[in-house]
Amino acid sequence: MSVINVGVIGASGYTGLELLKILIHHPKFNLSYVANTEGGTTLVSLHPSLAKVCDLDVKKADVEECATSCALVFLALPHQSAMAYVKPLIAKGIKVVDLSADYRLPQDIYEKFYCPHTDAQNLAKAVYGLPELFRKELKSASLVANPGCFPTSAILGVLPFMEKRVKNTPIIIDAKTGVSGAGKKLSETTHFVNVNENLFAYNPLMHRHAPEIAQKLGVDFEEVHFVPHLVPITRGMLSSIYIQVEGDFDAHELLEAYYKDAKHVRVSKNPVDMKNVAGTNFCDIYVKQSKASLEKGNILFISSAIDNLMRGASSAAVVNANLMMGLDEDLGIPNIAYVP
Numbered sequence: 001m002s003v004i005n006v007g008v009i010g011a012s013g014y015t016g017l018e019l020l021k022i023l024i025h026h027p028k029f030n031l032s033y034v035a036n037t038e039g040g041t042t043l044v045s046l047h048p049s050l051a052k053v054c055d056l057d058v059k060k061a062d063v064e065e066c067a068t069s070c071a072l073v074f075l076a077l078p079h080q081s082a083m084a085y086v087k088p089l090i091a092k093g094i095k096v097v098d099l100s101a102d103y104r105l106p107q108d109i110y111e112k113f114y115c116p117h118t119d120a121q122n123l124a125k126a127v128y129g130l131p132e133l134f135r136k137e138l139k140s141a142s143l144v145a146n147p148g149c150f151p152t153s154a155i156l157g158v159l160p161f162m163e164k165r166v167k168n169t170p171i172i173i174d175a176k177t178g179v180s181g182a183g184k185k186l187s188e189t190t191h192f193v194n195v196n197e198n199l200f201a202y203n204p205l206m207h208r209h210a211p212e213i214a215q216k217l218g219v220d221f222e223e224v225h226f227v228p229h230l231v232p233i234t235r236g237m238l239s240s241i242y243i244q245v246e247g248d249f250d251a252h253e254l255l256e257a258y259y260k261d262a263k264h265v266r267v268s269k270n271p272v273d274m275k276n277v278a279g280t281n282f283c284d285i286y287v288k289q290s291k292a293s294l295e296k297g298n299i300l301f302i303s304s305a306i307d308n309l310m311r312g313a314s315s316a317a318v319v320n321a322n323l324m325m326g327l328d329e330d331l332g333i334p335n336i337a338y339v340p
């Protein structure tokens, strides 16, 4: 098969850079179009780390030019901006992987947590980009809604135990994220002075990833108790999840059986950490069973680690593009972590 031309709009951002790093060395994708808001620059000017690796002109994002340059485009843009590109790109027959939240939720839920939606037609067609849930649908998708980073780590952790979970009991998700999750723009919350040697929860029980987690797990929003925390690290995400389950089963064995064929989920016998997945598309998961309160069902502690910029965004997006283009899902996907 000949190479497939692909583009990145939002190439100057954090997820944009991770996309570039993967696509530059991808055996089948050829990076033929890169753009940001203003254009008129080069990749190396935006990202000096790419000097002597790859330099391309960075264009001012333009649908016509993008559509003549590529068969598939990655949108690494803020929500709301993304849907303005999706509509005309899909109309021109270009496949899209959208890293924003714009196509992840039904319209009513999206509008409650984000903003008015201006592309209901494509919203109905979008496939949620979690292969562990929708691999078959992703193979024929023209528009993929790449999942949020917190939902990826939470859903992959809980999914294997949904059959054992006691219905209508809380799913408690205590999650930690690196600061790159907030993107490159400056804010008081993510300012060095506020983050360094500090640790705090934000948007407790009202973060907009809670409805995404609930919706994809098929539970009520009220059952998901999600609290994210910001930690003073650049990248990484660790979700500590607590659920009530019933029945006599070995949780570790169940987890291993559930993910035995998964290329990008690793089941661990020891508590997982962020470093072993940094720079990769792996989600590492550990489970521990407590039988302390038998009359109310057993408590499971599930620990799920991903790299927010990779499995939580860019490498997941390339896996989805591989599936959409009929390629092996792990083609060109980094699998060796930044350790030590």
Ligand SMILES: NC(=O)C1=CN([C@@H]2O[C@H](COP(=O)(O)OP(=O)(O)OC[C@H]3O[C@@H](n4cnc5c(N)ncnc54)[C@H](OP(=O)(O)O)[C@@H]3O)[C@@H](O)[C@H]2O)C=CC1
Pocket (backbone or CB within 6 Å): 009, 010, 011, 012, 013, 014, 015, 016, 035, 036, 037, 038, 061, 075, 076, 077, 078, 079, 081, 099, 100, 101, 147, 148, 149, 180, 181, 182, 183, 184, 185, 308, 309, 312, 313
């Ligand atoms: N960071 C993370 O860990 C994750 C991020 N996401 C989602 O991915 C998306 C990108 O996030 P991230 O990379 O962190 O964000 P950044 O803020 O780091 O980058 C955003 C990019 O979008 C560009 N941009 C903004 N508006 C427009 C526009 N109207 N037209 C063209 N380009 C535009 C910016 O270009 P310019 O140079 O002009 O500013 C920049 O390249 C967001 O929707 C985010 O929610 C999802 C999961 C994880």
Ligand SMILES: CC(=O)N[C@@H](CCC(=O)OP(=O)(O)O)C(=O)O
Pocket (backbone or CB within 6 Å): 099, 100, 101, 148, 149, 177, 178, 179, 180, 181, 182, 183, 209, 228, 230
């Ligand atoms: C540290 C930090 O701010 N993290 C972001 C991660 C969300 C994200 O990037 O995902 P979306 O695509 O759903 O916006 C947050 O909590 O909103």
